Amino acid sequence: MKTVLTPRGVRRVLARHPWVWRSDVVDLPPKPGIYPVTGKRETLGWAMVNPLSQISVRVFHFGDTGDPLAALWKNLDQALAYRIGAYRADPEAGLRLAFAEADLLPGLVIDSYARHLVVQAHAAAWEPLLDELARRLQETLKPHSILARHDSPVREKEGLPRYVRPLAGDPPETAVVGEGRIRYQVNLRAGQKTGAFLDQRDNRIFLGREVEGRGYRRGLDVFGYQGLFALQVSPHAESIEVIDSSAAALVAARENAALNRAGNLTFTEANAFDLLRERERAGEEYDLIILDPPAFAARKADREKALRAYKEINLRALKMLRPGGLLATASCSHHVSEADFYEMLSQAAADAHRLVRIRARRGQAWDHPLLLTVPETHYLKFALLEVLA
Numbered sequence: 001m002k003t004v005l006t007p008r009g010v011r012r013v014l015a016r017h018p019w020v021w022r023s024d025v026v027d028l029p030p031k032p033g034i035y036p037v038t039g040k041r042e043t044l045g046w047a048m049v050n051p052l053s054q055i056s057v058r059v060f061h062f063g064d065t066g067d068p069l070a071a072l073w074k075n076l077d078q079a080l081a082y083r084i085g086a087y088r089a090d091p092e093a094g095l096r097l098a099f100a101e102a103d104l105l106p107g108l109v110i111d112s113y114a115r116h117l118v119v120q121a122h123a124a125a126w127e128p129l130l131d132e133l134a135r136r137l138q139e140t141l142k143p144h145s146i147l148a149r150h151d152s153p154v155r156e157k158e159g160l161p162r163y164v165r166p167l168a169g170d171p172p173e174t175a176v177v178g179e180g181r182i183r184y185q186v187n188l189r190a191g192q193k194t195g196a197f198l199d200q201r202d203n204r205i206f207l208g209r210e211v212e213g214r215g216y217r218r219g220l221d222v223f224g225y226q227g228l229f230a231l232q233v234s235p236h237a238e239s240i241e242v243i244d245s246s247a248a249a250l251v252a253a254r255e256n257a258a259l260n261r262a263g264n265l266t267f268t269e270a271n272a273f274d275l276l277r278e279r280e281r282a283g284e285e286y287d288l289i290i291l292d293p294p295a296f297a298a299r300k301a302d303r304e305k306a307l308r309a310y311k312e313i314n315l316r317a318l319k320m321l322r323p324g325g326l327l328a329t330a331s332c333s334h335h336v337s338e339a340d341f342y343e344m345l346s347q348a349a350a351d352a353h354r355l356v357r358i359r360a361r362r363g364q365a366w367d368h369p370l371l372l373t374v375p376e377t378h379y380l381k382f383a384l385l386e387v388l389a
């Protein structure tokens with residue numbers, strides 16, 4: 001049985017994009033699984049196919065092969081080989097070992113928190129392969145435990161059940177991860193995503209180094225989750241306020257502050273939009289503001305609305321920074337391009353009447369690789385801005 005694509009679907013696969021939407025498929029197998037993908041005749045690749053999913057075809061091997069499973073496991077081996085040095089070098093590391101399509105492993109994310117692995121496999125064809133996946137991970141990495149965090153609502157779109165279960169060992173509730181100069185606790189079973197936002201790891205360490213010795217007075221870590229940006233900068237500021245709308249996130253942030261003996265963090269549960277508006281109106285001033293919001297544009301249609309929301313928070317932050325102050329600002333919406341992001345920041349600076357220097361333009365951590373032909377993999381933008389006047 002095979003999957004036959006429309007001419008547009010064929011062009012997409014030839015241009016090396018692994019996703020084909022249902023509207024670009026002529027003929028689909030009735031059940032999820034691994035199938036060859038063809039145009040009129042030749043096999044263009046092998047894919048995880050799911051007739052229930054909008055993204056019906058997720059190619060993991062371009063061209064033909066006599067052994068598609070071997071090709072899939074080879075992709076896993078390559079993903080692990082890329083990170084194994086870092087995994088072995090630091091038993092406390094927080095690392096992304098597999099980054100889905102960017103590693104030609106459709107919908108598969110594997111994060112390691114101090115060698116406790118958390119797996120999210122959001123393509124239906126992985127379901128019967130999970131035991132074999134765990135066996136291979138054990139063989140190569142010898143982790144302490146492996147947990148399937150299959151509790152995300154996106155699984156319903158794939159027609160998949162939601163559950164959390166160990167795939168190997170006895171996963172603890174929490175693991176302690178080292179990140180630069182700090183350590184933090186990850187809630188493996190209930191933390192956001194797989195437990196932490198590893199894509200910002202290198203930016204957090206970078207920011208901690210950038211502020212060294214500058215002696216900031218007041219800082220805000222807005223959308224702070226478990227306080228990791230705040231902890232990286234805390235030795236160099238008099239006080240940092242962590243803001244998040246989730247009470248559970250702030251419980252974790254408090255625990256992480258205690259773990260690092262950071263007595264200068266405070267915690268405020270609030271909607272960031274309301275809080276920034278109130279603080280700006282009250283004439284508050286800061287030396288450092290971090291903005292790391294969730295993806296405001298989950299769909300392409302939300303792009304304009306998202307850009308307005310990004311502009312609103314960045315504009316308010318820029319207005320509240322003292323001259324010499326820093327804004328570390330991010331967007332993780334892939335529908336907002338890097339060009340859109342910097343254009344939005346330029347407009348915010350102009351409207352705030354501030355002269356702003358770009359001190360760094362960065363992206364996601366090195367273990368979240370980018371594919372040139374798959375723009376969805378270039379999702380995280382991170383800018384460090386300095387207000388000059």
Ligand SMILES: C[S@@+](CC[C@H](N)C(=O)[O-])C[C@H]1O[C@@H](n2cnc3c(N)ncnc32)[C@H](O)[C@@H]1O
Nearest residue numbers: 197200223224225244245246271272292293294
């Ligand atoms: C991308 S995560 C932040 C990750 C964090 N900076 C880190 O490095 O670990 C976004 C956070 O924003 C919070 N959040 C979402 N909407 C919010 C809102 N309107 N106001 C405040 N916090 C919000 C979420 O609870 C989540 O913790």
